[in-house]
Amino acid sequence: MSEFRHLDTTEPAQMGTVAEAVVRLSTFSERQILDLVSGGQLGELFPFRPKAQTLPPDSVAEEDLEEASTLPMTRDQKAALIQSSMPSSSASVRNNRLADALAWQEEVLRSADEDSHR
Amino acid sequence: MASSPPRRFARRAPSKVNPDRFVDIRVTDMTAGDALWWDRKFGPHHARDRKRADRFWAWSVLLPMCHLVQLAKRRFCRPLVIWTRADNRRFVRAGMSILIDDYPHLDITDPSQSNFLWFISAGDSAVLTKELEVSDPPSLGRVLLDCAVVLSENSGFGGRIGLHAARQGGQRLLDFYVKCGLANLSQGTDLPPLVTRKNDGRFFYAGVSAAARLAALLDPDR
Numbered sequence: 001m002s003e004f005r006h007l008d009t010t011e012p013a014q015m016g017t018v019a020e021a022v023v024r025l026s027t028f029s030e031r032q033i034l035d036l037v038s039g040g041q042l043g044e045l046f047p048f049r050p051k052a053q054t055l056p057p058d059s060v061a062e063e064d065l066e067e068a069s070t071l072p073m074t075r076d077q078k079a080a081l082i083q084s085s086m087p088s089s090s091a092s093v094r095n096n097r098l099a100d101a102l103a104w105q106e107e108v109l110r111s112a113d114e115d116s117h118r
Numbered sequence: 119m120a121s122s123p124p125r126r127f128a129r130r131a132p133s134k135v136n137p138d139r140f141v142d143i144r145v146t147d148m149t150a151g152d153a154l155w156w157d158r159k160f161g162p163h164h165a166r167d168r169k170r171a172d173r174f175w176a177w178s179v180l181l182p183m184c185h186l187v188q189l190a191k192r193r194f195c196r197p198l199v200i201w202t203r204a205d206n207r208r209f210v211r212a213g214m215s216i217l218i219d220d221y222p223h224l225d226i227t228d229p230s231q232s233n234f235l236w237f238i239s240a241g242d243s244a245v246l247t248k249e250l251e252v253s254d255p256p257s258l259g260r261v262l263l264d265c266a267v268v269l270s271e272n273s274g275f276g277g278r279i280g281l282h283a284a285r286q287g288g289q290r291l292l293d294f295y296v297k298c299g300l301a302n303l304s305q306g307t308d309l310p311p312l313v314t315r316k317n318d319g320r321f322f323y324a325g326v327s328a329a330a331r332l333a334a335l336l337d338p339d340r
Contacts, residue, residue: 018186022183022187022189023190025183025190026190026191030313030314031313031316032314033187034236035284037174037175037180037237038171038172038173038284038285039286042174042175042180043179045183046179053150053154055151055155055158056151056152056155058155058210058250059208059210060208060209060210061209062144062207062208062209065201065209066146067127067144067145067146068127068145068147070124070125070126070269070272071272072272072273073194078194081147081196081197082185084147084149085148085150085153085185086150086182086185
């Protein structure tokens with residue numbers, strides 16, 4: 001699959017394709033993924049890019065920066081971090097980021113489980 | 119005996135222009151917006167630099183991919199952004215990293231868990247200076263390693279970290295990690311079974327002692 005598509009997390013077919021790509025990638029070692037990404041093959045491995053989003057400002061005032069904690073994260077904090085990492089393209093999608101992220105997680109984990117039982 | 123408080127991330131780094139001078143930095147968790155911004159601002163410049171191991175790294179794609187791949191492996195990624203102070207006193211993004219929490223320690227003579235630094239990148243100094251008004255860009259190599267050490271220590275992994283130096287970084291990258299005090303696992307040395315079967319000689323790690331030395335170096339800057 002070489003097509004580099006825009007990712008739409010509201011589109012079930014695309015979520016399925018993402019899950020497939022993730023399950024395939026999860027059979028690779030971290031070293032293999034690093035090598036492939038550094039060789040410019042990210043588009044073939046994970047053939048999506050987020051839809052156009054508003055770019056955040058170049059600079060931020062110190063008081064607006066929320067410094068990262070150095071302590072281990074709770075389950076909820078991890079879920080929120082993953083949620084904030086997922087691409088979104090519209091206000092409605094942004095409002096549903098948590099649902100999207102959790103749906104992705106469930107889909108990926110379900111596919112991984114199915115794969116391990118094959 | 120009172121236990122010592124958890125280490126913080128470094129809050130200043132040596133200037134690239136004058137290593138005797140220090141520049142304010144801050145560390146935040148990475149969001150999709152940070153990754154997109156990085157791709158737009160630094161991506162085109164980095165892509166033109168053939169010496170950079172990260173020239174093809176599209177962070178806005180890497181970020182969700184890394185999270186999802188590690189979720190499938192029942193692990194968790196911790197992506198961070200390092201910000202530096204610009205001439206207008208505000209902060210701009212200057213470094214990015216994605217590490218994997220609770221990863222097998224690479225040194226099989228010390229079977230334990232560690233943090234694995236999967237992707238690290240420091241923004242091009244010329245872009246910081248010319249386009250983002252940072253006349254004093256920070257040197258971030260050691261800071262990027264230190265973030266992983268601090269998180270590992272606070273997670274109970276004794277500061278142990280591991281990484282693989284991307285082939286595209288050549289000898290320069292290997293020399294840098296040696297200079298930072300990381301130990302190299304020479305080609306053919308066995309790795310933990312869950313990591314990979316093939317060791318190409320570009321894996322590095324810090325055990326408890328080396329990690330303590332690394333962290334102590336930056337303690338005055340936390």
